[in-house]
Amino acid sequence: MDSLLPRRVLAWLVVLVMTAVLGISVASSLQQTPSPQTPPPPPPSWALPTPYPDRIILTWSDDPATTQSVTWRTDTSVTKAVAQIAPAGDGPNFTQQAKTVDAQTTPLQTDLGTAHYHSVTFRDLKPNTLYAYRVGDGTYWSEWFHFRTASDRPQPFTFLYLGDAQNDIRSACLRVVRQAFLHYPDVLFVLHAGDLVNRGDRDIEWAEWFAMMGWMGATIPSLPTPGNHDYPRDAEGQRRLCAHWRAQFTLPENGIPTLKETNYYVDVQGVRIISLNCMEQREQQASWLERVLEDNPNRWTIVFTHYPIFSSAQGRDNPELRALWKPIFDKYRVDLVLQGHDHTYARSKPQPSGTVYVNSVTGPKMYKLNPQPWMHRSAQDTQFYHLVHVNGNTLRFEAYTATGKLFDRFEIRKRPGRVNQVVDR
Template identity: 55%
Template sequence: MKGSVPWGRTMTGMRLRVWMAAGFCVLAGVAWMRTAPAAKDNKIPAKILHAPSAQPDRIILTWAGDPKTTQAVTWRTDVSVEKAAAEIAVAEDGPLFRKKKREVRAKTEAYTSDLGPAHYHSVQFEGLTPGTKYVYRVGDGENWSEWAQFTTASEKAEPFAFAYVGDAQNDIFEMWSRVVRSAYADAPKLKFLIHAGDLINNADRDEQWGEWHKAAGWINMSVPSLPVPGNHEYGKQSNGERALNRNWRPQFTLPGNGIAGLEETNYYVDIQGVRVVALNTNTQQKEQAEWLDKLLENNPNKWTVVTHHHPIFSTAKGRDNKELRELLKPVYDKHRVDLVLTGHDHSYGRSNVVSGENRREGGTVYVVSVSGPKMYEVTPAEWMQRKGEDTQLYQIIRVEGDRLVYESRTARGELYDAFELRKRRNAANVMVNRIPARPENRRGVSEPSGGE
């Protein structure tokens, strides 16, 4: 055909063009690999990811006074915010509460962490009405948080629920977020949340505190927290001695009603028929045992819950706290403390009511739990009514008059352990075990629990 090219020459040209295109792609790919940033360089630096700004963050409710008539809130900004405030009003069904808001000036504390300088601000709302829902926000007059809500405690011993979690500690935002959020999803009207120490792994690394606040998010704005320090909230100082890390007190506004020198780490709160006592078992254990004995001599509340980091009965090998047990357990026995909620051992163990070394009627229920991903192996012991390994857990505890109902649930929300305590006048509590039929979570072991 006139003007046609022989077939062989056509294929040769096509092949050449294909080879040239392929070569260009290879060269382009090599050039991209040389110029593209490595994956590790894409990670947002902590100083950027957790940097403060004029917009309030790390907003958290706590108590420093009576939960019936006060509420404390603490938050962080950058150093440009020198004067901060909170606004509060009684909650209403619509937006008109804003016409009735009042302002409370904040106390501002300059603070420098390993990520740089910041300001922490705190307000204690006072003169509140018991059993009332309030709305509040925090800011500087121009940059405000959203409006959040909380409800003051009732004057009466009305039924309520609270949550308790053990060590969050590691991979906090990645692995702990779903646990604390599941706790709130199961009981959205929680009165408070107990953190039994080791909230973080390295207390001097502010990015870990940033993860901790970010994981709970707005839950901290609506549910008051009652934290106690663990050993990881302590660190060596320049003089070689261990001390509470400087990150603790600026970000929590807690009671100062414990022994001198342990303010905001050793304290108590009375709420709707329950006395909640926080102990700092990292230091001054003898002094706190004596303080606790006197505190419980005149306790008008029906129920007593104590929380501290180190267990009275350990779940892991080589971690027994004999001296602590010898100091505190006689006080718990004497005053019939109902629950002792602890962490530290990165596994789960729960007793029956205990008044001696082994299980028998009378006394206290001891719990060791963990909510973060760091796990230890359980060493089975006679005191354990239920145990578990490699399981992230949260506990929901309901107080209903003469009944206390306890549930421990996995990160998936599955029931792992449960019991009920029934209060008897001038006698030990009655324990009713409601352990689910599922096997205990053990490493390479599938066995039924020791429940009754």
């Protein structure tokens, strides 16, 4: 019996070793076998087109005092769309004065199927006048919305500036936009500094963006400029403007012809608003910008673009863009440059030319701040909206957090024959 003990121990050791080896082998095999990818959930019903108009958005493509553009979406069953407009009235009989305008229809193939986008530009409107309008096909109609045309002279106004929305738009960015409109509903327009969505070729993300804008987008004009995420990569890895952009936004075509509706300017109540497309043809835009600034009858000039001239996030810089465009801003004393991309907040110290640069973010995606000498005020891990008030020789900029707290405020004061004065308030 004693002679059998070592043999039994040895046998058990062999079994234990083999079991351990087998277990390691099985575990390794399981780790190397890819788990089946979870398919994305089906799109919610509110994201899919129907015969009823949705994604209704006001933009400007011509004179804001006498025209107003509107774009909307339906399913493909709507092949002939129209819009109706009338001066807004206090009672329901205003509809008796409604005029009907035929829409242009564009099919758009998306990853969720094909939809029809329709657009109308109302013309021959009266300045500073409240209008009511609706869109549809004669059977399926939207509700009546109001909008007010701009004045044809330099009257005081306020606009809303939003940084990147980009990620988790419906769940985390919408609250900021709602707070902005609750805070100050009487804005003349909304300026979007690029990266409206994260993947410009994903229709569900645009569904979230339009859910964020909601009825506000149908009553207050938007002016967007594209960012890198609005330029998804194609099969060859090249970035191209997403197909949604021109289908759903009716914007000016007074920029470089190959960059229509992304590089443009609008003159409104004494301010020239200029969109620079940072994604392509930068040198050509520099030449165009010279001409647009040289022949500028407006008191104020505001540029908005996505990539910042001065970066505020860690590991980012745009020296080529700065070398190309900043000397032109300096030469013509551009008053304010509004930007996105860096997912932080930063306001520059006044430049020798008097220009003030602002980077900001509205959505929940955040980067680490890279403090630099050019900054006067900065923040990280904070969502913002901004109100810009223009009144005569004074422009007042206010930055508010998602909960409506004032974070930064300054004034730019025009001084004839001298550089602008920038004053903290």
